[in-house]
Amino acid sequence: MKPPSSIIYGVVGIDDLETPAGRVRGVLGGPAVYAALASRLFAPTGIVSVVGRDFSAKHRKALSGIDLSGLCVHRSELTFRWKGRYTGSMDCAETIRTDLNVVASRRPQVPEFYRAPGRYVFLGNADPDTQLEFLSMMRQPRFVALDTMNYWISSKRGRLLEVIARCDALLVNEGEARQLTGEHGLVSAAARLVRMGPSYVIIKKGEHGTLLAGERGNRRSHFFSPSYPVRRVIDPTGAGDSFGGALVGFLASKGKVTESLVRQAIVWAGAAASYTVESFGTSALAGAGRRQVARRYSAFRGLVRF
Amino acid sequence: MKPPSSIIYGVVGIDDLETPAGRVRGVLGGPAVYAALASRLFAPTGIVSVVGRDFSAKHRKALSGIDLSGLCVHRSELTFRWKGRYTGSMDCAETIRTDLNVVASRRPQVPEFYRAPGRYVFLGNADPDTQLEFLSMMRQPRFVALDTMNYWISSKRGRLLEVIARCDALLVNEGEARQLTGEHGLVSAAARLVRMGPSYVIIKKGEHGTLLAGERGNRRSHFFSPSYPVRRVIDPTGAGDSFGGALVGFLASKGKVTESLVRQAIVWAGAAASYTVESFGTSALAGAGRRQVARRYSAFRGLVRF
Numbered sequence: 001m002k003p004p005s006s007i008i009y010g011v012v013g014i015d016d017l018e019t020p021a022g023r024v025r026g027v028l029g030g031p032a033v034y035a036a037l038a039s040r041l042f043a044p045t046g047i048v049s050v051v052g053r054d055f056s057a058k059h060r061k062a063l064s065g066i067d068l069s070g071l072c073v074h075r076s077e078l079t080f081r082w083k084g085r086y087t088g089s090m091d092c093a094e095t096i097r098t099d100l101n102v103v104a105s106r107r108p109q110v111p112e113f114y115r116a117p118g119r120y121v122f123l124g125n126a127d128p129d130t131q132l133e134f135l136s137m138m139r140q141p142r143f144v145a146l147d148t149m150n151y152w153i154s155s156k157r158g159r160l161l162e163v164i165a166r167c168d169a170l171l172v173n174e175g176e177a178r179q180l181t182g183e184h185g186l187v188s189a190a191a192r193l194v195r196m197g198p199s200y201v202i203i204k205k206g207e208h209g210t211l212l213a214g215e216r217g218n219r220r221s222h223f224f225s226p227s228y229p230v231r232r233v234i235d236p237t238g239a240g241d242s243f244g245g246a247l248v249g250f251l252a253s254k255g256k257v258t259e260s261l262v263r264q265a266i267v268w269a270g271a272a273a274s275y276t277v278e279s280f281g282t283s284a285l286a287g288a289g290r291r292q293v294a295r296r297y298s299a300f301r302g303l304v305r306f
Numbered sequence: 307m308k309p310p311s312s313i314i315y316g317v318v319g320i321d322d323l324e325t326p327a328g329r330v331r332g333v334l335g336g337p338a339v340y341a342a343l344a345s346r347l348f349a350p351t352g353i354v355s356v357v358g359r360d361f362s363a364k365h366r367k368a369l370s371g372i373d374l375s376g377l378c379v380h381r382s383e384l385t386f387r388w389k390g391r392y393t394g395s396m397d398c399a400e401t402i403r404t405d406l407n408v409v410a411s412r413r414p415q416v417p418e419f420y421r422a423p424g425r426y427v428f429l430g431n432a433d434p435d436t437q438l439e440f441l442s443m444m445r446q447p448r449f450v451a452l453d454t455m456n457y458w459i460s461s462k463r464g465r466l467l468e469v470i471a472r473c474d475a476l477l478v479n480e481g482e483a484r485q486l487t488g489e490h491g492l493v494s495a496a497a498r499l500v501r502m503g504p505s506y507v508i509i510k511k512g513e514h515g516t517l518l519a520g521e522r523g524n525r526r527s528h529f530f531s532p533s534y535p536v537r538r539v540i541d542p543t544g545a546g547d548s549f550g551g552a553l554v555g556f557l558a559s560k561g562k563v564t565e566s567l568v569r570q571a572i573v574w575a576g577a578a579a580s581y582t583v584e585s586f587g588t589s590a591l592a593g594a595g596r597r598q599v600a601r602r603y604s605a606f607r608g609l610v611r612f
Contacts, residue, residue: 089490187536304529
């Protein structure tokens with residue numbers, strides 16, 4: 001079998017979500033879901049994850065078009081569940097409840113044909129130990145993008161630094177960039193993160209857009225991309241994961257990685273993530289086709305033209 | 307006499323400044339000084355303000371190239387003084403002491419030849435009553451850019467709204483945009499501000515750059531510009547005023563105002579302000595020539611190219 005070019009590793013979950021715009025229960029969620037739905041807009045995509053018996057046919061249907069050979073169902077377990085709330089500015093999620101369920105006891109298995117060299121990989125936020133274990137099963141991936149969060153930065157810093165050293169692109173938000181480096185200014189923080197190993201450091205700044213920093217020879221390079229000006233944010237859940245998945249999927253579709261392509265990937269990723277926040281859960285992202293996303297990609301040129 | 311095309315109205319002061327990078331005492335400062343030094347890079351510029359007997363020959367020399375017909379010296383008074391401190395991230399200034407001095411008792415006088423129609427005006431942060439009084443003395447200015455601050459938004463909201471309704475461009479920071487509109491999201495806040503009258507709303511987001519919002523017919527228009535990635539911020543004092551002054555000076559140099567020119571003006575303004583923060587007080591801005599600022603202007607294209 002031909003392996004998907006974009007492999008998404010991470011948690012698949014079932015979410016209860018509450019935002020100033022309303023609430024939903026039992027919707028498909030988790031980093032791997034958002035990332036895969038965004039990645040599949042660009043390239044053949046597979047998920048490596050675990051779920052339980054409550055992962056329904058409806059949930060599976062929502063992932064149509066994504067290769068699920070690496071999604072293992074454990075009938076004796078329940079799927080990861082997260083209950084979260086956003087208030088006010090919706091800047092950050094408040095976790096009301098997390099049930100690890102199947103994630104606590106079962107490690108994802110990587111199908112043999114996924115291990116083929118040359119894959120484009122998204123490591124969704126997870127325990128750095130499991131991220132490293134997953135990476136050790138992949139044979140010479142072409143590109144690895146890593147997402148993480150404050151919890152791992154403080155609790156497993158050493159192991160996280162190992163993953164960072166092995167990734168090509170590190171995706172962090174502003175707070176994580178500061179926490180990892182001790183630098184308040186994001187340009188300085190990004191410069192330090194580049195020295196930790198990744199060729200590309202991508203700081204996601206929410207409504208302020210994205211900062212890309214890289215180093216080419218002795219020359220530091222920067223790229224700034226705004227956020228798409230969404231009229232009304234309904235639910236920010238999964239925006240960062242959609243961004244990461246679209247980034248990896250776009251690069252996988254090109255089959256190579258250059259700074260110029262990474263810049264384009266960031267704009268595509270911003271366009272994809274702008275749909276994610278326009279509905280609860282995955283529905284707006286899942287409903288957006290490549291053509292719709294392409295319209296927003298084009299609109300970015302007008303947003304920065306001078 | 308031929309009037310300067312760019313007229314800067316606002317406070318001229320003497321500052322004591324402290325930042326994590328060090329401290330200085332008795333340096334020239336105030337919104338009108340930073341704005342005028344930035345404006346003169348582009349167009350003949352004049353200041354309308356008041357100072358006292360402690361405004362020295364050295365201070366005057368630092369304003370060389372700027373028309374000072376509108377800078378009135380009151381020998382019986384002392385110049386406005388501000389003592390401020392920035393700590394940590396230098397996100398906002400802490401005022402240690404303000405002495406209004408001459409500003410409390412004397413209103414600036416506008417030289418007759420400055421009143422000529424067609425001027426490009428920067429209204430530096432000041433009591434909205436005095437801003438309105440100044441505006442009433444100008445005959446049909448071609449373009450008015452307004453700066454203000456949280457203090458006036460809460461204490462003189464009604465009068466401030468009158469000035470906002472009469473300006474062409476409103477310059478505010480993120481906090482002020484939210485305070486004026488009650489909207490957290492900056493795109494929504496900008497939309498509301500546009501409805502208050504200005505053709506152009508410019509939200510200054512510090513290291514996150516600038517958002518321009520305008521309305522052309524039924525169509526809302528947005529422009530995002532990053533901040534120039536300065537290696538090390540020494541002292542942020544005056545960055546916003548330098549930005550405003552450069553904006554007005556650039557447009558004055560063009561002799562017309564279109565959205566395309568406002569976008570260019572924003573990038574020029576960002577380039578000028580990036581020098582301001584690289585030294586204490588006005589020295590880096592005053593030392594930067596048009597050619598240096600032009601180099602950074604060009605660098606902005608690379609920062610957003612994809």
